[in-house]
Amino acid sequence: MRNIIKLFTAAALTLMSVASAQAQEKLIKMGSMPWEDLLPISMVTKKFLEKQGYKVEITQFQEWGIAFAALSKGDVDILASQINYITPEYWAKNKNRLEKVSTLSHGLFQGLVVPSDAPIDSVDQLNDYADKVGGKIVGIEPGTGLMAQVEDAIKAYDLKYQVIDGSTAAMTAQLQSSLERKEPIVTMLWEPSWMALKFDVKFLKDPKGVFPPPQTYYWIARKGFSAEDAHRRESLASVFVPIDDITGMNAEINDGKTMEQAVDNWWDKHADLIEKWSVMSD
Template sequence: MKTLWKALCAAAMVGMTILPVRAQEKTIEMGTLSWEDLTPITGVTKKVLEDAGYKVKVTEFSEWGIAYAALSKGDIQILASQTDYVAQDYWDKNKSRLEKISPVSHGLYQAIAVPKYMDIDSIDQLNDNADKFGGKIIGIEPGSGLMRDAANAVKTYGLKLQLVEGSTAGMTAALKSAIDRKEAIAVTLWEPSWMMQKYDVKFLKDPKGVFPPPQSYYWIGHKGFSEADPHAREVISSIYLPLADITTINAEVKDGKTMDQAVKDWLDGHADLVKRWENIKK
């Protein structure tokens, strides 16, 4: 009987030690946009935070303005973003209510690209070859940062080609069709993208500097996030995802994997690194 009583007391003590841990479990409200550069960053960071003891809720936004508004109000706590060019206006408008947590990748570049088999290397050569391109540069969704910069390039270089608005899917189909036929095509493209890996293309040089230089990605937070949860901040700050790895993850998704599976496979393949990220002490 005494043995049973001791066992029950021991179990009760274990339960008492577990309860505070569960009570202290924190939920992190994470925002993202469903773009191929941000989705792997979001997936990897979410899994590392979960393995470090956090519950992570992800909210997907359709465009920067809505995402930044939610972050500035505190509806979400963290968001991965470029703050220097692509989303600079939104960062500048809201930065008094935000904070930079840490860089998570670097190298985003957006410009006009052509197949490598074409004998053209610079934007200022486009006019001399306008007929080859059918007088068009095939673009993506209107309102994107890339299309804004491409429109500026058309104006700055005095291009005789029309920038055609459309969709990423439409541009991708046109690029594939042209390359399959070894035809000329000029498109708006970006790195990281599985297209840069799959298709033999090159960015045209930009001697007038219309397109921004390679940009960094940061985890940014609602002001006060780091002070309120320094451990979460340290875990997030430990994570860095090279641009080549983002491209690889997206290529695997294009080849048939789900994003969750591609992220899991990347994490499994970098287990030692991920373990160091997750073992930041409180």
Template sequence: MKALWKALCAAAMVGMSMLPAHAEDKSITVGTMSWEDLTPITGITKKVLEDAGYTVKVVPFSEWGIAYAALSKGDIQILASQTDYVAQDYWDKNKKRLEKISPVSHGLFQGVAVPKYVPIDSMDQLNANADKFGGKIVGIEPGSGLMRDTANAVKGYDLKLQLVEGSTAAMTAALKSAVDRKEWIAVTIWEPSWMMQKYDVKFLKDPKGIFPPPQSYYWIGKKGFSADYPHAREVIASVYVPLADITAINSAVNDGKTMDEAVKAWTDSHADLLKRWENIKTQ
């Protein structure tokens, strides 16, 4: 009887081993913020996943809170985000339901910048030249992390300059006008941005360390993504887009291309690299 029982158990184990493994779903819904740094990252990764055999749907969001809620609920499977600072509060609030997949770029930096022809290099030199800057720092949309940091810098350096709220478009127009006339101007700005390339500006040094250090971009997923999509996870983890390439893509958009055209031009010119990424084998 004992021998028969062993034989039956062995047969059952063999039968189980012959059952097909759970097939990986080939459809992935990707979230993205409609921003100039995250859109190229999303577009390039989408192309790599599609070439690797996946059907990819992209859902754009306008606010981190909505994007993270959608990811936590499973309405989207993955999202590119800066978890170290820009979206740290949202990451900390939701991270028990999420997982980091891999870094996809590095170097996001925000601060106050001036044109390179302006002969100052540090935040603590602003007060001595306040009149030349018209007594103001030209800002962007109120409520952004960059404006919050700059407001803290105004207090931290006891600046005599007023931080003026506005919009990215208005700041860009003011910067262009000042550069065309070789006038002094201080603006809130970030890298990667086509503006850094086009207008030849420099970040002011921040000896008090009020602005955060350069940050990384990560692909993050709903908890369990790596287990459910092992091959997609390996493909995603192979993708890395240098910050300079993100800036170049956005410069092409500023020069008249659509984002889809600019991303396609990049992927076409990096075809060999994309082949290596999409052909990655799951260990």
């Protein structure tokens, strides 16, 4: 009798181990930055992977360095990033422990903006506009890539301007106030952003190419992710969210929807596309 009990116990433990291993194989640990472009596409991808039978856990990071370190150590499996211009140094440092899986979206663009009716159209004309704005460019958080690019533009174009450190929230408030009062302003903006959709501004041309061209979003993963599960890799690679759709989701969030509501609304409107993703991943 004891032998039989031992056999049943061993069999049960074996089944539990197999079930646990299978559950782990179905779990995908996703990293994301809590930003208006990356979080919506991360959540769309999470929703699709869950439709494909996977469990997805999202960990949000505040800094790229921490996110790439977690990915390279295997604390998360996948991360969406723009590795060509936004995070090239982190990619170069960790790429031997990482792999590029697929393209997720394309079109991230950032630069200097002025009101649409401003009498200038190019960065090299900004000195003619300096007196109207007191020689000031309204900035965002110091240390960001966009702030560094604006400083590079000041040097490249010999602009008689000072960049004023601040925050995205403060910049948004000042931009809205200036436009409502029909006052001149020079600031910085990016797409996808609800601000680029809502505010009547124009991006200044950049003939010297100081600001990066439109950028691509990639899913990157810890080394070995694709080889471990072909279906998981194909499911991830099937997802592509147009940049205008990301902007639209952000506009809905700005108008009062939660992130989940905006993503669900986009999902409901794109049932045919999601079905194509399912076919592509099979």
